[in-house]
Amino acid sequence: MSLNKVNYMSLVKKQYQFKLKAYLNVFNSLIILQLFSILIAFNPTISHGMSGYSYHGSLDSYTADFSVVFTLLWGFITAFLITTRAYREDDYTFVTNNQTQVWSNSLFLLTISFLSGLTAMLSGSLYRVIFYFAKDTNEIIWHHVTLTDFFIGFMATSMYILLFCSLGYLAGTLVQLHKVFVFILPVLFIGLLIISGNAGKNNFLVNSFLFYFQEGNLILFTLKILVTSGLLFSLSMLLIRNKEVRV
Amino acid sequence: MLDFDSTKPIYIQISEWLENEILNGQFEENDKVHSQYSLADMFNINPATAAKGLNLLHDDKVLYNRRGLGKFVAENAKQIILAKRKSETLKGLIQDVVIEAHQLKVTEEELIKMIQLSFSEEKGDE
Amino acid sequence: MVIETNTLTKYFNKVKAVNEISISIQPNTITGIVGRNGAGKTTFLKMIAGFLKQSSGDINVFSERPFNSLIVANNSIFVDDEMLFPDVLTLREILVEGNRFHKNWDMNLAHKMLDYFSFNPDAVHAQLSKGKKSTFNMLFGLSTRCALTIFDEPTTGMDAAVRKDFYRVLLKDYLAYPRTFLISSHHLDEMEHLLEDVLLIDKGKLLIHMPIDDLQEYAVGLSGSALIMECVLKDQDVLYRETINKNTIFAIVKRGADVENLKRMGIRIAPVSPSDLSIYMTKDFKGGIDDVLK
Numbered sequence: 001m002s003l004n005k006v007n008y009m010s011l012v013k014k015q016y017q018f019k020l021k022a023y024l025n026v027f028n029s030l031i032i033l034q035l036f037s038i039l040i041a042f043n044p045t046i047s048h049g050m051s052g053y054s055y056h057g058s059l060d061s062y063t064a065d066f067s068v069v070f071t072l073l074w075g076f077i078t079a080f081l082i083t084t085r086a087y088r089e090d091d092y093t094f095v096t097n098n099q100t101q102v103w104s105n106s107l108f109l110l111t112i113s114f115l116s117g118l119t120a121m122l123s124g125s126l127y128r129v130i131f132y133f134a135k136d137t138n139e140i141i142w143h144h145v146t147l148t149d150f151f152i153g154f155m156a157t158s159m160y161i162l163l164f165c166s167l168g169y170l171a172g173t174l175v176q177l178h179k180v181f182v183f184i185l186p187v188l189f190i191g192l193l194i195i196s197g198n199a200g201k202n203n204f205l206v207n208s209f210l211f212y213f214q215e216g217n218l219i220l221f222t223l224k225i226l227v228t229s230g231l232l233f234s235l236s237m238l239l240i241r242n243k244e245v246r247v
Numbered sequence: 248m249l250d251f252d253s254t255k256p257i258y259i260q261i262s263e264w265l266e267n268e269i270l271n272g273q274f275e276e277n278d279k280v281h282s283q284y285s286l287a288d289m290f291n292i293n294p295a296t297a298a299k300g301l302n303l304l305h306d307d308k309v310l311y312n313r314r315g316l317g318k319f320v321a322e323n324a325k326q327i328i329l330a331k332r333k334s335e336t337l338k339g340l341i342q343d344v345v346i347e348a349h350q351l352k353v354t355e356e357e358l359i360k361m362i363q364l365s366f367s368e369e370k371g372d373e
Numbered sequence: 374m375v376i377e378t379n380t381l382t383k384y385f386n387k388v389k390a391v392n393e394i395s396i397s398i399q400p401n402t403i404t405g406i407v408g409r410n411g412a413g414k415t416t417f418l419k420m421i422a423g424f425l426k427q428s429s430g431d432i433n434v435f436s437e438r439p440f441n442s443l444i445v446a447n448n449s450i451f452v453d454d455e456m457l458f459p460d461v462l463t464l465r466e467i468l469v470e471g472n473r474f475h476k477n478w479d480m481n482l483a484h485k486m487l488d489y490f491s492f493n494p495d496a497v498h499a500q501l502s503k504g505k506k507s508t509f510n511m512l513f514g515l516s517t518r519c520a521l522t523i524f525d526e527p528t529t530g531m532d533a534a535v536r537k538d539f540y541r542v543l544l545k546d547y548l549a550y551p552r553t554f555l556i557s558s559h560h561l562d563e564m565e566h567l568l569e570d571v572l573l574i575d576k577g578k579l580l581i582h583m584p585i586d587d588l589q590e591y592a593v594g595l596s597g598s599a600l601i602m603e604c605v606l607k608d609q610d611v612l613y614r615e616t617i618n619k620n621t622i623f624a625i626v627k628r629g630a631d632v633e634n635l636k637r638m639g640i641r642i643a644p645v646s647p648s649d650l651s652i653y654m655t656k657d658f659k660g661g662i663d664d665v666l667k
Contacts, residue, residue, distance in 0.1 A: 001401070003520055005444075005447075006443040008443070011447075014474060018470055021459075021470075022462060094475075095474045097441045099441070241441070242426065244425045245424045247425065
C-alpha cells in the first residue's frame with residue numbers, strides 16, 4: 001500500500017491541538033494556586049504604624065502580586081512535568097518524533113503562558129473586588145489601573161511565565177538526559193545565587209534579570225523574551241534529539 | 248472443515264478439499280475455483296497458504312491459470328485426481344499397511360485375507 | 374522490502390539484547406515472531422518502530438532509518454500492553470484522536486469493535502482491566518490501518534474467546550486492506566493458521582526465518598529403541614535429543630528424504646509443529662523441569 005506523506009507543520013499543529021485536550025489537567029493546579037494566592041494576599045505586606053501625642057494611624061499595604069509569583073513557579077513546574085516519561089510517551093502512541101514533540105510542547109507552553117498570565121491578572125482584579133466587600137472600611141487608597149496598564153501587565157506577566165516555562169522545559173530535558181541533573185541543577189542555581197551575592201555590583205544574575213526587567217519598551221521586551229525562550233527551546237530540542245523512548 | 252491439529256500441512260488439506268469438490272461435481276470442467284482470498288476467508292487461514300494449495304493443483308495440472316482471472320478446473324481434472332490418488336495416496340497407505348503388518352509379524356496371505364474381508368464389508372454396506 | 378536489517382545489534386548495559394540479526398520482510402505479509410521471554414523480540418520490534426536506536430548494524434523501514442523518522446512514525450503503529458493514552462481522554466475521545474493523526478483510520482470499524490467487545494465509550498483507559506486494555510489497544514491498532522502494524526504480545530490478559538475474535542478480525546481486515554503485520558506472541562500454536570512467515574529469535578540471535586508452511590515440514594520427531602536411534606542419529610541433523618528411559622530415545626531432526634527407510638527400521642515418526650519446534654530449539658539443555666523435582 002502507498003505510504004502517507006507527512007506535512008511537518010500540519011503534524012505539529014495536530015499534536016498541539018491534542019495537547020490542549022490531553023494536558024488540560026495542568027490548569028487544575030493553576031486554579032488552586034491562584035485562589036490560594038488571593039487568600040494569602042489578605043495579609044498585608046507592609047504594616048506601617050504611626051503614633052504621636054494625640055493621634056494614631058496605621059497604613060497597611062496589600063498586593064496581589066502573589067498570584068504572579070505562584071504562576072511563574074507553576075509555569076516552571078508544568079514545563080518540567082511535560083518532559084517526563086508519561087507525557088513524552090503519550091505522543092508516541094500517536095505520531096511524533098523528538099523534534100515535532102518539542103515544537104508542539106513549546107506552542108503549548110506559549111499558549112498556557114498567555115492563559116495563565118490572563119488569569120493571574122484577573123486574580124488581581126478579583127482580589128480587589130473581594131477586598132472592597134470584605135474590608136469594612138472606606139479608607140482604601142487604590143492603585144489605579146487603566147486598560148493600557150492592564151494590557152501591559154498582562155503581556156509582561158505572560159512573557160515572564162513563558163521565560164520560566166522555557167527554563168523549566170530545559171531543566172526537565174536535562175534531567176531526562178541524565179538523572180544526575182536532579183542534583184546538579186539546584187546546586188548550580190544556589191551556587192549562582194551565592195556567587196552573585198558576593199560579586200556586588202557586576203553580578204551576572206542581577207544584570208541578566210535587569211536586562212529584561214528594565215526594558216521600558218513593551219515591544220522590545222516581548223522580543224527579548226521571545227528570543228531567549230526560543231533559544232532555550234532550541235537547546236532542549238538539540239539535547240533531546242537522540243533520546244530513545246519506550247525503553 | 249480444516250483440522251489445524253492434523254499432521255497434514257494446511258495447504259495440502261486445502262488442495263485435497265478442492266480435489267474433493269471437483270470429484271463431487273461442485274466444480275465442473277472450466278469452472279473458476281475459489282481465489283486464494285476467498286479460501287483464506289472461508290477457512291480462516293493466511294492467503295499465502297491457500298495460494299500454495301492452489302499452486303499445488305496447478306502444478307499437478309488439475310487447475311489451469313488465466314491471467315488476471317484466476318484458476319480454473321482443467322479438462323480432465325477428475326481423471327488426473329483419481330490417478331494421483333491411486334498412485335500416491337493409496338500407494339502410500341499400502342506401504343504403511345505392509346510395514347505395520349511386517350512389524351506385527353502378519354504374513355502376506357493373512358494380510359490379503361484381511362483386505363478381502365474389508366472389501367466384502369464395504370460391498371455389504373452399499 | 375518493507376523492513377531490512379543487516380547485522381543489527383543492540384546492547385543494554387553490556388548485554389547483547391539483539392545480536393547481529395539480518396533479515397528482510399516483504400510488504401503486505403503477516404509475520405509471526407516467536408521466542409522465549411527475554412529473547413530480544415520486543416527490543417527488535419522497538420527498533421523497527423523507531424523507538425530505540427541500534428548499537429551497530431543497519432536497519433531500514435520504508436527505506437529509511439526508523440529512529441526519529443516521521444515517515445515511519447506516520448505509517449506504522451506499535452501496539453503492546455504498555456501503550457499510554459492520556460488519562461483525561463475517554464475511549465471515544467481517543468478514537469477521535471486516532472482519526473486525526475492517522476489518514477487511513479476507519480472510525481466505523483473502530484466503533485463497531487468498541488461495541489462488539491462491550492466497551493463503554495465514556496470509560497477511561499487507565500481504569501480498564503488488563504484484558505480490556507489489551508483488547509482496546511488491539512482494536513485501536515487495527516483501526517489505524519497503518520502500512521506497518523506491529524503487535525507485541527497483543528493477547529496478554531485476553532481470554533480465549535477474545536483471542537479467537539482478534540485473529541479472525543485481523544485476518545479479515547488484512548484480506549480487505551492488505552498491509553504488513555508483525556505479531557510477536559507466545560501462542561504460536563493459536564496463530565499458525567494466520568501467518569505467512571515465522572521469525573524465531575533466541576538470546577538475541579535469529580534462529581529461523583521461513584514461511585510457516587516450510588516450518589511445518591522442517592523437522593520430524595523420531596522415537597525408537599536406544600540402539601537403533603544411536604545408529605540412525607549419526608547421519609541426521611539433530612536439533613534436539615532426549616533420553617526418555619533406558620531403552621528409548623526421542624530426537625528431533627531436520628526432515629530428510631529417507632523417512633520410509635526409518636519407518637522400516639521400526640522408528641516412529643511424527644511431525645513437529647512449529648510451536649513445539651520453537652520450544653525444543655530454544656531449550657537450554659540444562660535438563661527439563663522434571664530434574665527440578667528429582
